[in-house]
Amino acid sequence: MGAIAQMLAKLEDENLIAEVEKQLSEGVNPLAIFKECQEGMVEVGNMFSSGEYFVSDLMMAGAIFKQVGEIVVPLLGEENTGKVGKVVMGTVKGDIHDIGKDLVIALLNAANFEVVDLGVDVEPGAFIEALEANPDAKILGLSCLLTTAYDAMKETVEAVKKAGLNDRVKIMIGGGSLDQSVVDYTGADRFGMDAQDAVNIAKELM
Amino acid sequence: MMPSKLYLERLEKIKKTIALENDKPMTSYLGPATPAAYMGVTMAEYVNDLDKNLDVALAYLNAINERTSVDSLNSGALGVKVNVLLAGLWLSRVKMPGRELPENSLWQVEEKKVMQDEDYDLVIEKGYDALVQKIFPQIIDMNELQEFTIYMEKNGANNVKKIIDNDYPIINSGAAAPPFEMLCGARSMTHFFMDCYKKPDKVRAAIEAMLPRMIENMIGAVKGANGMGTWVGGWRGASAMVAPKIWDEFVWPPMYKMGMACIENGIVPTLHLDQNWDRDIARFREFPAKSIIINTDGLTDLRNARKVLGDHAAFMGDVPPQLLSTGTPQQVKNYVKNLIDDIGPQGLFISSGCDAPANAKFENMVAMFEAANEWS
Numbered sequence: 001m002g003a004i005a006q007m008l009a010k011l012e013d014e015n016l017i018a019e020v021e022k023q024l025s026e027g028v029n030p031l032a033i034f035k036e037c038q039e040g041m042v043e044v045g046n047m048f049s050s051g052e053y054f055v056s057d058l059m060m061a062g063a064i065f066k067q068v069g070e071i072v073v074p075l076l077g078e079e080n081t082g083k084v085g086k087v088v089m090g091t092v093k094g095d096i097h098d099i100g101k102d103l104v105i106a107l108l109n110a111a112n113f114e115v116v117d118l119g120v121d122v123e124p125g126a127f128i129e130a131l132e133a134n135p136d137a138k139i140l141g142l143s144c145l146l147t148t149a150y151d152a153m154k155e156t157v158e159a160v161k162k163a164g165l166n167d168r169v170k171i172m173i174g175g176g177s178l179d180q181s182v183v184d185y186t187g188a189d190r191f192g193m194d195a196q197d198a199v200n201i202a203k204e205l206m
Numbered sequence: 207m208m209p210s211k212l213y214l215e216r217l218e219k220i221k222k223t224i225a226l227e228n229d230k231p232m233t234s235y236l237g238p239a240t241p242a243a244y245m246g247v248t249m250a251e252y253v254n255d256l257d258k259n260l261d262v263a264l265a266y267l268n269a270i271n272e273r274t275s276v277d278s279l280n281s282g283a284l285g286v287k288v289n290v291l292l293a294g295l296w297l298s299r300v301k302m303p304g305r306e307l308p309e310n311s312l313w314q315v316e317e318k319k320v321m322q323d324e325d326y327d328l329v330i331e332k333g334y335d336a337l338v339q340k341i342f343p344q345i346i347d348m349n350e351l352q353e354f355t356i357y358m359e360k361n362g363a364n365n366v367k368k369i370i371d372n373d374y375p376i377i378n379s380g381a382a383a384p385p386f387e388m389l390c391g392a393r394s395m396t397h398f399f400m401d402c403y404k405k406p407d408k409v410r411a412a413i414e415a416m417l418p419r420m421i422e423n424m425i426g427a428v429k430g431a432n433g434m435g436t437w438v439g440g441w442r443g444a445s446a447m448v449a450p451k452i453w454d455e456f457v458w459p460p461m462y463k464m465g466m467a468c469i470e471n472g473i474v475p476t477l478h479l480d481q482n483w484d485r486d487i488a489r490f491r492e493f494p495a496k497s498i499i500i501n502t503d504g505l506t507d508l509r510n511a512r513k514v515l516g517d518h519a520a521f522m523g524d525v526p527p528q529l530l531s532t533g534t535p536q537q538v539k540n541y542v543k544n545l546i547d548d549i550g551p552q553g554l555f556i557s558s559g560c561d562a563p564a565n566a567k568f569e570n571m572v573a574m575f576e577a578a579n580e581w582s
Contacts, residue, residue: 147531147563
């Protein structure tokens with residue numbers, strides 16, 4: 001791992017920003033810097049999965065990655081960052097919680113997914129419109145914290161099937177109180193135990 | 207009027223369970239939103255009409271109790287304004303059904319930064335009260351707060367009497383959130399977690415400035431209600447949520463001090479722990495033996511906790527909310543039976559993991575308590 005990836009993995013935000021600015025001033029390719037940041041995020045994900053890092057560390061890493069992205073991404077121009085896929089995400093109707101959803105989006109972005117974020121309290125119809133407007137989206141991510149929102153998840157899954165999108169789109173769900181029983185109840189394809197698990201599942205579903 | 211024989215028997219059983227001297231598991235109810243749908247009342251009516259809230263909740267409890275014994279109430283927060291209660295715990299605005307949310311929606315906490323960067327200096331220099339005075343008008347209608355205060359002065363004691371008259375002892379008469387949780391609510395989780403990394407000195411000083419008054423308020427509230435215990439809650443400070451360096455400095459020491467202050471004042475702290483606390487569960491051994499209740503939500507491994515803590519503490523929990531919402535009565539019974547078989551009945555309160563959800567099936571609630579009461 002290069003210096004940038006290591007600093008990100010160690011959550012050394014100030015050192016990292018200084019290093020990024022130094023490398024840019026020395027003419028290092030912004031895409032190479034961006035890819036090294038992604039490498040650092042992969043390491044953060046691995047450390048989370050192995051129990052060395054916790055949710056607060058993921059949030060910190062996501063914030064640092066975003067900060068670097070604000071510097072580097074505008075410099076990428078037409079260069080291809082090699083997006084691995086597109087995901088439509090939102091918190092389902094009746095639920096306004098967004099922390100879990102936003103953390104998953106931050107990690108998906110870092111893993112080079114393009115994410116269409118529909119926000120919170122999203123009607124099933126709005127998910128369908130977004131999937132139709134983004135024919136290259138192969139994954140729908142549904143989030144909820146409330147058990148009372150399971151029905152909205154189920155309704156959304158049914159709407160996807162009714163719209164004939166279920167051949168193209170796989171549905172992953174996540175949130176506070178979820179397990180396989182909620183997958184069975186809603187008809188979704190998979191559930192993520194945590195934000196890193198959601199990224200792993202998204203990769204598998206592509 | 208003296209409490210009934212049944213009430214006194216249940217009260218005695220609570221004490222024995224905390225001391226791990228009980229033979230059979232105790233049952234304890236926690237479900238502030240659960241009665242509304244089953245009793246045919248809109249959520250808006252249920253949470254905004256406090257007299258109705260108490261009556262409907264008691265009718266629901268009695269409907270379960272006709273089938274199988276509900277030995278105790280985890281929380282006495284019936285007939286209270288949930289948005290006022292939660293705003294006071296977390297310094298966050300709570301959106302309410304029939305107001306900001308549809309009639310039958312559950313109330314929901316708004317995740318928004320209401321404590322600004324400079325407010326750290328306010329609380330450090332002028333204390334907890336100054337912070338609350340600045341934040342409260344942003345998160346609650348002060349007229350509603352005043353109306354609720356007047357309601358409680360007029361009706362609070364009578365409402366507790368009604369609960370006692372229905373033979374339900376209340377384990378927790380109060381609810382307190384340690385400073386970590388309150389700052390997390392006021393700053394919003396993302397900002398506050400960043401604060402813990404980026405400005406730990408400010409976080410440390412704010413916690414030190416807040417804690418004495420928060421302890422004073424917590425003890426005063428329970429003594430004022432002549433209560434047995436209080437929640438000392440942990441939600442976002444869970445081991446699975448924060449790095450060890452944050453937990454060791456900002457989560458555990460204030461939580462421990464609050465718990466110890468309860469114990470020193472003859473109050474039983476119920477450590478209400480949402481999310482997963484496995485990493486740090488051994489730290490709860492620092493409390494005196496048989497003086498606390500550890501109340502978990504299904505994500506902390508109680509089997510491991512019993513191995514680690516032995517007979518040091520009573521447990522309360524931990525039927526997962528999704529099981530109560532989507533499972534069958536037999537699945538719920540299996541879960542409860544397996545839990546009791548595995549960790550034993552001593553020092554065990556069978557309850558929902560955190561609140562029973564608003565859409566918990568009535569038959570599942572009955573099954574949860576039946577499994578505990580029928581266990582042998």
